[in-house]
Amino acid sequence: MKKLIGNAVVGQSGGPTTAINATLAGVIRGVLENVHDSSIKTLYGMRNGVEGLLEENLVNLNEVFENEHNIALLENTPAAALGSCRKKLPDPAKDTEVFEKLLSIFKKYDIRYFFYIGGNDSMDTVAKLSAYTKDHDYEMRVLGIPKTIDNDLVVTDHTPGFGSAAKYIATTMLEIIRDCAVYTTKAVTIVEIMGRDAGWLTASAALGRAVFGISPDLVYLPERYFDMQAFFNDVRKALETHPNVVVAVSEGIRFADGTYVGEGTQSGATDVFGHKYLSGTGKALEIAVKNEIGCKVRSVELNISQRCAAHIASLTDISESVNVGRAAVRAASEGVTRQMMTIVRTSDSPYTTTVGHSDVSEIANKIKTVPDEFINEQGNDVTDACLAYLLPLIEGQTTVEFISGLPAHFII
Amino acid sequence: MKKLIGNAVVGQSGGPTTAINATLAGVIRGVLENVHDSSIKTLYGMRNGVEGLLEENLVNLNEVFENEHNIALLENTPAAALGSCRKKLPDPAKDTEVFEKLLSIFKKYDIRYFFYIGGNDSMDTVAKLSAYTKDHDYEMRVLGIPKTIDNDLVVTDHTPGFGSAAKYIATTMLEIIRDCAVYTTKAVTIVEIMGRDAGWLTASAALGRAVFGISPDLVYLPERYFDMQAFFNDVRKALETHPNVVVAVSEGIRFADGTYVGEGTQSGATDVFGHKYLSGTGKALEIAVKNEIGCKVRSVELNISQRCAAHIASLTDISESVNVGRAAVRAASEGVTRQMMTIVRTSDSPYTTTVGHSDVSEIANKIKTVPDEFINEQGNDVTDACLAYLLPLIEGQTTVEFISGLPAHFII
Numbered sequence: 111m112k113k114l115i116g117n118a119v120v121g122q123s124g125g126p127t128t129a130i131n132a133t134l135a136g137v138i139r140g141v142l143e144n145v146h147d148s149s150i151k152t153l154y155g156m157r158n159g160v161e162g163l164l165e166e167n168l169v170n171l172n173e174v175f176e177n178e179h180n181i182a183l184l185e186n187t188p189a190a191a192l193g194s195c196r197k198k199l200p201d202p203a204k205d206t207e208v209f210e211k212l213l214s215i216f217k218k219y220d221i222r223y224f225f226y227i228g229g230n231d232s233m234d235t236v237a238k239l240s241a242y243t244k245d246h247d248y249e250m251r252v253l254g255i256p257k258t259i260d261n262d263l264v265v266t267d268h269t270p271g272f273g274s275a276a277k278y279i280a281t282t283m284l285e286i287i288r289d290c291a292v293y294t295t296k297a298v299t300i301v302e303i304m305g306r307d308a309g310w311l312t313a314s315a316a317l318g319r320a321v322f323g324i325s326p327d328l329v330y331l332p333e334r335y336f337d338m339q340a341f342f343n344d345v346r347k348a349l350e351t352h353p354n355v356v357v358a359v360s361e362g363i364r365f366a367d368g369t370y371v372g373e374g375t376q377s378g379a380t381d382v383f384g385h386k387y388l389s390g391t392g393k394a395l396e397i398a399v400k401n402e403i404g405c406k407v408r409s410v411e412l413n414i415s416q417r418c419a420a421h422i423a424s425l426t427d428i429s430e431s432v433n434v435g436r437a438a439v440r441a442a443s444e445g446v447t448r449q450m451m452t453i454v455r456t457s458d459s460p461y462t463t464t465v466g467h468s469d470v471s472e473i474a475n476k477i478k479t480v481p482d483e484f485i486n487e488q489g490n491d492v493t494d495a496c497l498a499y500l501l502p503l504i505e506g507q508t509t510v511e512f513i514s515g516l517p518a519h520f521i522i
Numbered sequence: 523m524k525k526l527i528g529n530a531v532v533g534q535s536g537g538p539t540t541a542i543n544a545t546l547a548g549v550i551r552g553v554l555e556n557v558h559d560s561s562i563k564t565l566y567g568m569r570n571g572v573e574g575l576l577e578e579n580l581v582n583l584n585e586v587f588e589n590e591h592n593i594a595l596l597e598n599t600p601a602a603a604l605g606s607c608r609k610k611l612p613d614p615a616k617d618t619e620v621f622e623k624l625l626s627i628f629k630k631y632d633i634r635y636f637f638y639i640g641g642n643d644s645m646d647t648v649a650k651l652s653a654y655t656k657d658h659d660y661e662m663r664v665l666g667i668p669k670t671i672d673n674d675l676v677v678t679d680h681t682p683g684f685g686s687a688a689k690y691i692a693t694t695m696l697e698i699i700r701d702c703a704v705y706t707t708k709a710v711t712i713v714e715i716m717g718r719d720a721g722w723l724t725a726s727a728a729l730g731r732a733v734f735g736i737s738p739d740l741v742y743l744p745e746r747y748f749d750m751q752a753f754f755n756d757v758r759k760a761l762e763t764h765p766n767v768v769v770a771v772s773e774g775i776r777f778a779d780g781t782y783v784g785e786g787t788q789s790g791a792t793d794v795f796g797h798k799y800l801s802g803t804g805k806a807l808e809i810a811v812k813n814e815i816g817c818k819v820r821s822v823e824l825n826i827s828q829r830c831a832a833h834i835a836s837l838t839d840i841s842e843s844v845n846v847g848r849a850a851v852r853a854a855s856e857g858v859t860r861q862m863m864t865i866v867r868t869s870d871s872p873y874t875t876t877v878g879h880s881d882v883s884e885i886a887n888k889i890k891t892v893p894d895e896f897i898n899e900q901g902n903d904v905t906d907a908c909l910a911y912l913l914p915l916i917e918g919q920t921t922v923e924f925i926s927g928l929p930a931h932f933i934i
Contacts, residue, residue, distance in 0.1 A: 280927075516733050
């Protein structure tokens with residue numbers, strides 16, 4: 111493979127995660143390690159993904175990351191240090207303006223390596239850019255590096271960012287179960303978890319069962335239609351065995367007619383101006399249980415901590431996230447292009463993985479949902495096979511640097 | 523002081539916290555250390571506070587905690603390992619039945635030491651029980667040990683449990699601020715924090731400013747009336763300086779007419795002590811900002827993790843919580859009764875404390891709110907003096923035992 115000498119650019123796109131900066135750190139490490147090869151000279155960071163790139167809003171990362179301490183801090187910093195965007199590139203057959211602009215910027219900065227860390231939509235950007243530059247005879251190696259807390263990308267065993275979200279959710283569920291256990295009054299606690307189309311995060315709520323035999327009484331994923339009567343029966347049955355019932359539900363659960371559970375029910379509550387508002391999934395179920403069963407009920411939405419609780423990140427996830435970034439640089443320097451980096455599970459016990467890559471067009475715009483064998487027959491819990499798949503991903507704790515009791519983050 | 527030989531009972535009451543089990547561990551440690559003195563023979567734990575005591579639902583803690591590892595695990599277990607209750611004892615002048623029952627149980631089990639770990643309402647129980655037993659010539663030393671994440675007890679410098687909640691809130695705010703910073707679109711994120719009458723927890727949201735110069739743009743405590751127009755102006759002004767505005771609000775903020783901001787979204791239900799249930803404050807403000815300013819808005823409720831996120835507990839808080847429990851046993855064995863243990867700050871820099879005690883009747887049913895000098899003039903932030911008071915309380919990290927990536931808890 112011909113040695114391609116030039117500069118590189120890296121960007122972050124889509125919703126932030128706890129591990130997307132670890133992957134950025136991996137790309138930086140990869141470029142620094144690449145120095146002996148000297149094919150990549152300068153690594154630029156695009157601020158706010160392609161949105162910033164189009165405005166030439168670039169930062170020289172070789173200068174920012176002169177010392178190891180900054181890179182280590184970046185690995186433990188949540189969200190996207192370079193900023194993110196939700197920009198989707200147009201169809202190049204219909205609208206060439208954006209692509210012409212990008213090509214001129216690549217030429218101006220002698221960009222020969224393009225690394226894009228993101229989810230499904232970002233892989234679409236990678237596919238389009240690699241096709242466009244190839245068609246216009248501009249040699250640039252374009253690689254996508256996955257990240258998403260949702261774990262819904264195909265081909266890769268799991269996605270960087272997911273393990274840390276899963277660890278936060280499983281840890282928080284154990285703490286909530288302890289908290290709920292203190293009173294003797296019958297009560298139902300409904301915990302709403304992210305994941306609109308895939309139930310991987312909600313499944314993680316049950317991980318405590320594999321370790322301590324402690325998990326929510328009921329777990330509902332969006333992969334199964336939600337039946338309100340079956341739910342009431344499940345809750346009633348659980349209340350017969352102990353007073354504090356804990357339920358984990360995906361925000362994306364839907365009725366058989368396709369409407370979201372959180373969409374169909376109005377809470378009846380009003381704001382200070384008297385406006386009614388639509389409640390979320392947890393709130394909708396809270397009201398339903400209150401009306402139907404009449405016991406004490408509350409709902410808890412884990413919300414954005416699921417994607418940014420870096421203080422309880424998974425060491426496995428962060429290490430793998432660094433590795434996929436580093437491997438992307440190595441692969442690109444060896445000639446790989448138009449691929450998304452993947453994590454390949456090579457053994458279950460002991461858990462081992464390697465980094466691979468796969469044609470990005472096979473990955474973009476597809477969704478990997480939780481398979482049938484990971485969900486129990488009644489559709490109200492996950493199977494032990496599911497927990498066995500998930501468990502290695504939350505293993506290990508990162509070394510967070512605390513200053514005066516608070517975690518230090520790195521800001522570019 | 524005459525040596526009082528007999529058994530002891532310890533209970534936990536009121537809302538659980540991250541540190542209430544550390545205090546229980548402290549009482550257990552105190553009793554084990556008291557062995558040479560041999561005034562306390564058996565330490566019973568009452569399940570679900572006085573509620574369980576009335577049913578003689580007792581557990582022999584000497585047997586449960588034969589090994590050090592269990593005590594250490596208990597120190598890092600959130601919620602109330604013995605279970606809790608919200609039972610308020612009646613006025614003994616009007617209703618003696620409960621007190622007669624309790625006295626007979628004290629006699630039956632030869633209980634001469636009564637330790638009750640709880641908040642404001644629990645101190646009321648301590649005051650009534652010590653008065654009743656004294657009036658009935660039953661010698662029993664009755665001590666209250668404070669716990670509450672709200673930090674709203676008078677006399678004590680701060681309450682066990684508060685520092686860990688403050689650390690969780692400050693850490694989570696820093697992570698949320700990072701998460702919010704990734705996009706360039708104007709957006710307001712409203713974070714609702716616990717604290718019905720006192721703003722201590724909400725004030726802690728600003729702690730990042732003292733360490734990294736990073737904190738929410740606006741902080742609203744229940745100690746100031748909330749003015750919707752002033753709030754809109756504050757948000758507009760903040761949006762002029764940067765696109766991602768983060769607001770911390772107490773669940774308990776009220777308008778000048780006394781109505782809660784979140785009241786419109788609630789049923790008006792109250793708990794057994796007459797406290798109003800609140801939880802819609804962030805949601806109410808989210809809708810208000812959406813209607814008035816029209817930008818992207820979301821609200822986040824930190825919810826029960828504030829009182830149970832043991833994985834990010836404050837070492838200072840957990841150590842002090844153990845110490846007050848241990849000191850209570852020592853004080854009781856020395857003859858102290860009808861007192862609540864207190865934390866006395868002996869120096870600000872370096873931060874040092876000792877454990878003291880104070881007449882429980884001076885503490886019960888009073889509330890310590892955030893003082894004027896801790897709130898800025900506009901009523902939309904806290905002062906540096908406030909942060910200086912708070913900062914030592916979140917210092918240090920506990921050593922959590924992880925098994926397969928999840929924190930281990932101790933269940934009695």
